[in-house]
Amino acid sequence: MQRNHERISFGSKLGAILAAAGSAVGLGNIWRFPYEAGNHGGAAFILIYLGCIFIFGLPIMVAEFTIGRRAKASTGGSFGVLAPGTQWKWVGYLGVLTGFLIFGYYSVVAGWTLEYLLQALTGGFNNKSADDFVSMFTEFSQDPFRPILWLSVFMIVTHFVIVKGVKNGIEKSSKVLMPVLFILVILLAICSVTLPNAEKGLDFLLKPDFGKVTSDVFLGAMGQAFFSMSLGMGCLSTYASYFGKDTRLAHTAMSVGLIDTFVAVLAGVIIFPAAFSVGINPGSGPSLIFITLPNVFEQAFSSMPLLSSACASAFYILLALAALTSTISLHEVSTAFFHEKFRISRHKSATIVSVGCWSIGVVSSLALGDWSGYTICGLNIFDALDFLTAKIMLPVSGLLSAVFVGWYLDKNIVKGEATNYGNLKGTFYPVYIFILKFVAPIGILLIFFNELSLF
Numbered sequence: 001m002q003r004n005h006e007r008i009s010f011g012s013k014l015g016a017i018l019a020a021a022g023s024a025v026g027l028g029n030i031w032r033f034p035y036e037a038g039n040h041g042g043a044a045f046i047l048i049y050l051g052c053i054f055i056f057g058l059p060i061m062v063a064e065f066t067i068g069r070r071a072k073a074s075t076g077g078s079f080g081v082l083a084p085g086t087q088w089k090w091v092g093y094l095g096v097l098t099g100f101l102i103f104g105y106y107s108v109v110a111g112w113t114l115e116y117l118l119q120a121l122t123g124g125f126n127n128k129s130a131d132d133f134v135s136m137f138t139e140f141s142q143d144p145f146r147p148i149l150w151l152s153v154f155m156i157v158t159h160f161v162i163v164k165g166v167k168n169g170i171e172k173s174s175k176v177l178m179p180v181l182f183i184l185v186i187l188l189a190i191c192s193v194t195l196p197n198a199e200k201g202l203d204f205l206l207k208p209d210f211g212k213v214t215s216d217v218f219l220g221a222m223g224q225a226f227f228s229m230s231l232g233m234g235c236l237s238t239y240a241s242y243f244g245k246d247t248r249l250a251h252t253a254m255s256v257g258l259i260d261t262f263v264a265v266l267a268g269v270i271i272f273p274a275a276f277s278v279g280i281n282p283g284s285g286p287s288l289i290f291i292t293l294p295n296v297f298e299q300a301f302s303s304m305p306l307l308s309s310a311c312a313s314a315f316y317i318l319l320a321l322a323a324l325t326s327t328i329s330l331h332e333v334s335t336a337f338f339h340e341k342f343r344i345s346r347h348k349s350a351t352i353v354s355v356g357c358w359s360i361g362v363v364s365s366l367a368l369g370d371w372s373g374y375t376i377c378g379l380n381i382f383d384a385l386d387f388l389t390a391k392i393m394l395p396v397s398g399l400l401s402a403v404f405v406g407w408y409l410d411k412n413i414v415k416g417e418a419t420n421y422g423n424l425k426g427t428f429y430p431v432y433i434f435i436l437k438f439v440a441p442i443g444i445l446l447i448f449f450n451e452l453s454l455f
């Protein structure tokens, strides 16, 4: 495995933070988080989620940063660099495979955001009834061509950014897209809370209902924290291999965690007040964003179709941008790996990844329509991929990374990376190590068993 000491790096610390935050902020924040919070007691879930971010998420993020920056290699190669001649290399390969598979089906949903953006821009939601929105989504997602067309567009855009490279592609795009994303989130949240009866939605989101807190909620919040922060597949470890020597790992992890949580909570502030305002009970899963929400926009501004279209368009632009900065990071994990491992050009490597992930995307998309009859353990291919990656591969890989840094890696390296080799105070270090050694592995095992319904 090539270990490049003159490795290209992000041009600035801000660029590094925005790129990592771009990976973290995605469909997980705007689609999954509000629905999870909504179904699990609103604010009570959010409090537990925040606890999970601090207790598990941030230390594991610093651990992944440590692996990447120290090895100066992509996730797929970094374990081989830090633990040569051992079987740890398989953890790196597992990360690459997980990223490859997630990217395949994630890009299908990312593509949907473009179709909905087009509909929003062209007034496609106007004068539609609740039932129309259901059939619109069902017909579209089961169509054999349109979702694949949009998935291809999404893949081409991601490919284009990746081919431009780390500085000119990933960093530059993050620096432009992330501020636009923040502005959209804030504007939409303001718009939503000023609707009549918005307080009901805010109450729902911000008033803790501890009656709904079961162990399932606790474990659900941990799972959401891992997915949302892009942990457990080395996305952030690959990005950290481009961090400069002066990038502060704990500080960067804290910033990414804050940005990710801020966007997730504001996504809830956009969705719930708007839904309650028009008297729609928030649905769940894909239906919240692709069925409930267009209906909300339509009803909230039924007398002002232009405003309705503008809000819906802003929302789907937000969703598409958030998805794009995440697909860029998913693409980079495999592109950097093939580029380094097989010493092929970045361009060639990116092409292999794009074609490979596009093929998985096509199969995932068809699995929701014409190919829904092909199942694995009762799940169609889309759901099977989701289950395999999010519920098995991410927790296993996250657990192994925590164990690797907590137990295996030389403590001089671990402490050195966390304190920038003595240049930063490391008062948090003993807590950090204790979490990596004990708290995080046990926590991840709990999620794992819970998700597999072994309890």
Ligand code: PHE
Pocket: 023, 024, 025, 026, 027, 028, 029, 102, 227, 228, 229, 230, 231, 233, 235, 326, 329, 330
């Ligand atoms: N964190 C991204 C989101 O919230 C998803 C993701 C997971 C991206 C793993 C990269 C790696 O949507």
